Amino acid sequence: MTAPRNDTAPETVKANIKDLAGFHREIHAGVGEVLMQITDLTVKFGGLVALDAVTFDIRRGEILGLIGPNGAGKTTCFNAITGVYRPSFGSVTFDGAPVGRIKRHQITRLGIARTFQNIRLFSEMTALENVMVGADARHRTSVPGALIRSRRHRREEHEAIERSAALLHFVDIAHRGGEKAKNLSYGDQRRLEIARALATEPKLLCLDEPAAGFNPSEKSALIDLIRKIRDDGYTVLLIEHDMRLVMGVTDRIVVLEFGRKIADGLPTEIREDPAVIAAYLGVPDDDIS
Amino acid sequence: MSAIQERLSATWQRLLDWWDRLSRPQKWVFGIILFTAVALSPIFTPSFLDTPGISFGGTMAQFAMIAIIAVGLNVVVGQAGLLDLGYVGFYAVGAYTVALLTSPESPWNKMGPTGFFSAPWAWLSCVPLAMAVTALTGLILGFPTLRLRGDYLAIVTLGFGEIIRLLADNLGDITNGPRGLNEIAFPHLLESQQHPEGVFSASNSRGDANYGTWWFWLGLVLIVGILLLVGNLERSRVGRAWIAVREDEDAAEVMGVNTFRFKLWAFTIGAAIGGLSGALYAGQVQYVAPPTFNIINSMLFLCAVVLGGQGNKLGVILGAFIIVYLPNRLLGVHFLGIDVGNLKYLFFGLALVVLMIFRPQGLFPARQQLLAYRNAARELLMARPSEKEPAQ
Numbered sequence: 022m023t024a025p026r027n028d029t030a031p032e033t034v035k036a037n038i039k040d041l042a043g044f045h046r047e048i049h050a051g052v053g054e055v056l057m058q059i060t061d062l063t064v065k066f067g068g069l070v071a072l073d074a075v076t077f078d079i080r081r082g083e084i085l086g087l088i089g090p091n092g093a094g095k096t097t098c099f100n101a102i103t104g105v106y107r108p109s110f111g112s113v114t115f116d117g118a119p120v121g122r123i124k125r126h127q128i129t130r131l132g133i134a135r136t137f138q139n140i141r142l143f144s145e146m147t148a149l150e151n152v153m154v155g156a157d158a159r160h161r162t163s164v165p166g167a168l169i170r171s172r173r174h175r176r177e178e179h180e181a182i183e184r185s186a187a188l189l190h191f192v193d194i195a196h197r198g199g200e201k202a203k204n205l206s207y208g209d210q211r212r213l214e215i216a217r218a219l220a221t222e223p224k225l226l227c228l229d230e231p232a233a234g235f236n237p238s239e240k241s242a243l244i245d246l247i248r249k250i251r252d253d254g255y256t257v258l259l260i261e262h263d264m265r266l267v268m269g270v271t272d273r274i275v276v277l278e279f280g281r282k283i284a285d286g287l288p289t290e291i292r293e294d295p296a297v298i299a300a301y302l303g304v305p306d307d308d309i310s
Numbered sequence: 311m312s313a314i315q316e317r318l319s320a321t322w323q324r325l326l327d328w329w330d331r332l333s334r335p336q337k338w339v340f341g342i343i344l345f346t347a348v349a350l351s352p353i354f355t356p357s358f359l360d361t362p363g364i365s366f367g368g369t370m371a372q373f374a375m376i377a378i379i380a381v382g383l384n385v386v387v388g389q390a391g392l393l394d395l396g397y398v399g400f401y402a403v404g405a406y407t408v409a410l411l412t413s414p415e416s417p418w419n420k421m422g423p424t425g426f427f428s429a430p431w432a433w434l435s436c437v438p439l440a441m442a443v444t445a446l447t448g449l450i451l452g453f454p455t456l457r458l459r460g461d462y463l464a465i466v467t468l469g470f471g472e473i474i475r476l477l478a479d480n481l482g483d484i485t486n487g488p489r490g491l492n493e494i495a496f497p498h499l500l501e502s503q504q505h506p507e508g509v510f511s512a513s514n515s516r517g518d519a520n521y522g523t524w525w526f527w528l529g530l531v532l533i534v535g536i537l538l539l540v541g542n543l544e545r546s547r548v549g550r551a552w553i554a555v556r557e558d559e560d561a562a563e564v565m566g567v568n569t570f571r572f573k574l575w576a577f578t579i580g581a582a583i584g585g586l587s588g589a590l591y592a593g594q595v596q597y598v599a600p601p602t603f604n605i606i607n608s609m610l611f612l613c614a615v616v617l618g619g620q621g622n623k624l625g626v627i628l629g630a631f632i633i634v635y636l637p638n639r640l641l642g643v644h645f646l647g648i649d650v651g652n653l654k655y656l657f658f659g660l661a662l663v664v665l666m667i668f669r670p671q672g673l674f675p676a677r678q679q680l681l682a683y684r685n686a687a688r689e690l691l692m693a694r695p696s697e698k699e700p701a702q
Contacts, residue, residue, distance in 0.1 A: 137561065196692070
């Protein structure tokens with residue numbers, strides 16, 4: 022369905038999109054408070070210590086960048102936060118509740134959503150349905166309700182469609198919403214992943230290298246989108262390799278190297294930090310001795 | 311070869327596209343005409359369709375049962391992507407539930423003066439019981455095994471199918487072992503002078519409207535009911551969760567899908583539908599024995615689903631028709647002195663190989679039509695919002 026956007030859509034639809042993409046629940050939005058606290062987080066794979074006593078926190082309403090050279094433990098940290106790995110030691114507290122032992126789908130309900138470094142969409146579903154799967158995280162209809170098409174089922178179904186369509190408009194790919202996810206272009210797939218994550222109504226959105234494989238103009242469009250997401254009251258955790266993107270969009274940066282945190286501060290501070298420069302550019306031979 | 315194949319697939323694609331372009335009422339009209347034609351086919355059988363050896367009604371009754379199985383198996387394999395190689399086990403549990411409750415050879419016979427089933431209604435009251443027991447079996451099997459994925463799950467279900475058959479074979483005191491259970495109840499409906507035991511009795515064996523035809527009609531009604539219910543599930547959060555699990559289980563879980571619960575639901579629903587088909591089988595044949603529930607039948611059921619097109623509930627019904635009809639039609643047709651009807655496993659094996667090379671998605675691949683409110687969705691997607699920023 023490659024229908025061109027038309028202008029004949031009802032006025033109510035246009036007006037609604039503004040309201041629909043936002044939160045449907047009351048959320049506590051004290052900007053600057055600690056949202057997620059990561060204390061002494063340690064992840065070991067056998068003898069390998071992938072993450073060694075990393076401590077930092079994420080504050081509400083900020084865009085926090087997590088950077089580091091290849092193999093520094095960024096993605097491991099990310100997976101430990103979002104419940105994919107169990108931490109060997111240390112704790113992660115989200116919004117006052119521990120994220121240690123609860124199941125993955127419940128972590129999503131707590132309000133943590135993520136995208137994947139290597140795109141993992143439901144490729145045979147349409148883009149709209151992909152986003153609806155995310156929206157379903159907040160729904161309660163199960164098999165009995167769906168079988169008899171209960172009132173709640175119909176309400177949730179309508180709501181999911183409206184919200185998902187609004188989110189597709191938000192990330193600017195609504196005109197391709199009826200196509201299978203696998204047929205979308207690479208950039209649109211990345212945007213779709215973001216829309217799907219936003220549909221779960223997260224308090225914290227974790228983006229794992231969202232700009233991988235983007236050209237400069239796509240990158241700057243992505244920066245705008247991430248800012249737009251932050252301005253809507255989401256908190257963003259961003260893993261990224263591209264220094265220009267990270268420096269351009271983040272409010273604060275945490276730097277990892279060999280599984281340890283080596284720096285933590287504003288982008289301007291990080292740029293000047295000797296440890297960070299050493300980690301990225303190496304140290305001159307005469308400084309080692 | 312490839313030119314012919316291309317032309318064939320192009321024609322086929324045109325047909326599918328034509329169907330897609332029809333409006334909903336047009337589809338309904340076509341559907342009803344087709345349904346009526348199929349329902350009346352045993353009465354007005356064109357001679358080229360007729361099956362030698364067995365009445366056309368009987369063939370269609372078999373078809374109805376396998377079609378129900380295909381729809382149930384499609385929920386498990388096609389929708390949720392759980393490869394179940396032991397589906398015949400559920401068929402067996404359904405059939406044996408009815409048999410054990412109503413056969414005079416069973417120690418648990420509840421018919422007759424001491425039992426609580428009255429003969430005319432025994433079969434009908436056993437059907438929901440059979441479905442419940444099978445659903446429970448599915449739940450019990452699924453609970454420990456659905457933590458496994460892919461090939462591992464396939465192996466475990468394969469084992470399950472064999473276990474059920476071996477139990478039926480070896481628990482001689484209860485199931486009468488390899489001799490099987492006889493005189494199973496059937497619905498005593500529409501009794502008359504001509505048919506003293508009703509039209510569903512095996513004694514109604516002459517003419518076109520014989521007991522096979524009546525069982526076929528009953529099966530058709532059940533198929534329509536199941537299709538409506540399964541369709542409701544497909545176009546809901548549940549259907550989306552199933553497909554999400556099939557496409558990428560980890561991503562689904564991270565998106566908040568309780569994968570284990572929805573997989574268990576798929577298993578249970580599939581099992582219940584298989585049990586229903588088993589109950590139909592037990593009622594029609596009035597005899598169950600272990601060889602019917604051989605593992606090769608599991609493969610045949612799976613063949614119907616793969617042939618028809620995984621994930622498309624109408625496609626798999628056509629697959630079921632092919633699986634049942636062709637061997638019956640070709641029975642007694644001799645080629646080089648070989649009875650072609652006996653070579654069904656060879657032919658279906660070949661058909662699968664050819665299909666996997668040229669059309670791995672099946673004859674009628676699933677079309678993405680999963681939204682209940684498609685037009686509303688399309689309208690929302692095409693709207694150009696005056697203001698794209700969502701509220702704070």
